[in-house]
Amino acid sequence: MAPALWPRLGRILWLACLLPLAPARVAAGVYELHLTPDGPATTGAEVTITASLVADDNGSLVLPASTRLYRFRWIHTPLLLTGKTDEAFSSTIRVVGNVPGNFPVSVWVTAADCGMCQPVARSVLVLPITEFLVGNLVVTQNTSLPWPSSYLTKTVLKVSFLLHDPSNFFKTASFLYSWDFGDGTQMVTKDATVYYNYSIVGSFTVKVKVVAEWEQVTPDVGKGVLQKTGDFSASLKLQETLRGIQVLGPTLIQTFQKMIVTLNFLGSPPLNVCWRLKPECLPLGEGECHPVSVGSTAYNLTHIFRDPGDYCFSIQAENIISKTHQYHKIQVWPSSIQPAVFAFPCATLITMMLAFIMYMTLRNAAHQKDMVEVADFDFSPMSDKNPEPPTGVRCCCQMCCGPFLLETPSEYLEVVRENHGLLPPLYKSVKTYTV
Known part of the structure; x- marks a missing residue:
């Protein structure tokens, strides 16, 4: 029986040793761990990562007054650790990557005296390390538009390359910039900022190739020149104001x-x-x-x-x-x-009316001419000794040209009397008797 009691007694003693750590175990799941890196970074540059312990409900819970209850434990292999700093409820490490790649970095918080206890909080991130330069191409203009990547034509653009180097790894390097604005214009400068004016509308991509060079002294090789490059671009949409x-x-x-x-x-x-x-x-x-x-x-x-x-x-x-x-x-x-629509019908109607009036006039004239010819035939016979023109010709001459061809007024009155003699009398004749 005695040998069987020793394991049980050992468990009781182990639990008694863990009683002072009860607050830490209760705190498990109440807090969060936030990781903040200053990467990505280039190979050889130092990267800083900070872990902060915060309350899970945005700070309404109060952290314990004693900071000795917890310990931050990091895993960063294969990155090289160059420094570590622990503060109240936070921890910061500095690491360097000599080869490119994406490297996981994890950290968890446990009780200060119990590394095997349940973590209070844990977190993990992936740190990218590249062999090229790290930075951003920033385009700005005095006229700000509410749409991203939209700019005005015929207005100066400011294009700048911002190198990401929080550890001052390139503090002794010299830089050369080769610019391509996408509209056929290219230039090379030693300045990281250029000014350019697009004169036409459209979508363009401005590109820049950055070359960094610096001297480095190593124990094995001695003094040498190192170089790193990077290609960066930004998309632009050039618009023109609506003038009218x-x-x-x-x-x-x-x-x-x-x-x-x-x-x-x-x-x-x-x-x-x-x-x-x-x-x-x-x-x-x-x-x-x-x-x-x-x-x-x-x-x-x-x-x-x-x-x-x-x-x-x-x-x-x-x-x-x-x-x-x-x-x-x-x-x-x-x-x-519409005048243009009804001008022709009106002209046609007027022409028909004029033609009808002319027809009636000529018809009346012809009828009167026939009556004059009949009268000349009955009452003015031609003489054998003095032949005269035909009756119709003489009538027409008397009607139209008589007043101009007759030599004396008496002849004219005679013609008038002959012409009017055919008309019916306007009054009845009155007989006169002499007693």
Whole structure:
């Protein structure tokens, strides 16, 4: 029996030794461990990683007053440890990677006197190490736009390369920058910042190749020149402000006739176009138009007017940079009173009326001529000694040319008397008797 009691007694003594560590075990799952590196880094450069113990519910819990209850335990192999600093509820290490790759770094917090106890918090990160330079290409402009990577044409751009070197690994290096702006322009500078102005719209990629050189003295090789390079790029979308709208279309049209108006936008698409017909040229209010999305610098607007009157097209357009508006007046005529439509029918009617009047006039003249010829035949016989022209010719001459060819007024009165003798008398004859 005695040998069987010794294991049980050992467990009881072990539990008694762990009683002072009860607060640490209770704290398990209540706190979080945040890791903050200053990487990525290039090979040979020093990287700093900081681990901070914080409350799990954003600080509402109070950390213990004694900092001796916990210990930070790191695993960073194959990175070389160059330094470590422990502070209240935080720990910082400095490591160096001599080969490129992605290296995991983990840390956990346990009770200070019990490395095998359950961790209070733990965390892990992957640290990238590269053989190239580390940095960013930053593009800025005085005119800020609410859209990322969007800039204005004909406005100076500031392009800068920012080297990521928190450990000052390249403090003795000299740099050379080869720039390519994507529009055919290239340049080489020793300065990390250049200024450039794009004159055309479109999407471009600005690139820079950075070369760093420095001298290094090693015990094995001695003095030598080391070099590191890096390629960096940034995408740009150059836009142009919307300067105006050119409207090409008729100003006079008939009702029920299809009208086409061409809108030419002096700016960069894509555009949001809004238009509305109004009796007067007034600005468009909020939500009182027909929105259209336009992907080019030209757009055809079609409309059919059903009522005559004076109208005005109120047009508004905007791109991601600016907006503008334009007006176009148009007069609509009713189709029933168009002069061009009814000019020919009116002229035809007038011509027919004139032709009818001339026909009636000539007909009356011919009828009167026939009556004169009959009268000359009955009452003015031709003499054998003095032959005269035919009756019809003489009648026409007497009617048309008589007053000009007769030599004396008596002859003229005789002709008039002959002509009027055929007409019926206007009064009845009265017989006179002598007693």
